[in-house]
Amino acid sequence: MLKALALPSTGARHKIARRLGSVSLLAGALLLGGCAGVIRLENDVRSYADWTVSASGMRPAPGDLYRVERRPSQRQDPAPQLEAIEAIARDALARVGLRAAPEPLPASLPAPRWTVELGARSIRLPHAPWDEPRPFGFSVGIGVGHVGRNGSIGIGMPLFPAPAVPYYQREVSVVLREARSGRVVYETSAAHDGPWADSPTLWAALFDAALQGFPQPPAGPRRIVTEVPR
Structure with a gap:
């Protein structure tokens, strides 16, 4: 009983x-x-370069100037974080030898040889794609x-x-054109995902991965693993 x-x-x-x-x-x-003090990022990168289509047929030289070109949507309806993303991208481009042209351009400096178009996208999911919704x-x-x-x-x-753990998908892109002809000579993108919220460190790691091997990276898709501080 x-x-x-x-x-x-x-x-x-x-x-x-x-x-x-x-x-x-x-x-x-x-x-x-x-327990470790770093985040291991697996970045999926796609890069393509063709310097032969430029008028000079030459690759960028260290210290070359560029200016950032914003798309119409970026000019008319800029995202709140656009300027912060552009600043992070400028630092990454400086690490591969390119300099952002100051505005206004002083008469002592030559006109920029290149223009750069940047893209950045972040998606916040309620949970990882393979997790069951609860x-x-x-x-x-x-x-x-x-x-x-x-x-x-x-x-x-x-x-x-049970606590919900958000999941993030991030992607950046860089398109380099010759300013004189307007021809695209270099394009690259990088993407990664994980349970880490957006931060300047993670965006910088993405741009660094996208620009790895510049100005003549391996063509096509590749995976670049980087580690950044938590």
Whole structure:
């Protein structure tokens, strides 16, 4: 014969929930942060270069000037973070030897040889694409039960919902044109994804990956693995 089983009091349940909640948050932080001090990024890069179509047939020289060209949509409806992204891209271009032309251009400097068109896109997903959506799921619960000779019976209650972990997909692109002819001589893009929110460090890593090998990178798709500080 089964005996009546007493459930924990409301105060006891709240105390247990707080303790389990602290453990869950700590476990989540360890899962996302890991023990290492770096994030390992797997960047999918596609690069193409053809300097023969330029009027001079020459590649950029270290210190060459360029100016940033904004598309009509970027001029008429600029995203709030556009200027910040452009600043990060300018730093990445400087690391491969190109200099942004100052505005207005001083008479002592030559006209920029190149123009650069930049693109950046970030998508925030509620969870990783391979994760199951959990609209009503709970990850931790508490309950009591009784095991008898012919089976078992129990009762439980959920304590708190499983925390949703957002997932981010980011991509950048760089198109380089010869200013004199307007011909595209170089194009590249890089994309990565993961549970890390947008930050200047991650955008910089994307632009650095996209520009790796400039001015004559391997043509076509490749994967570039980089590590950045957390």
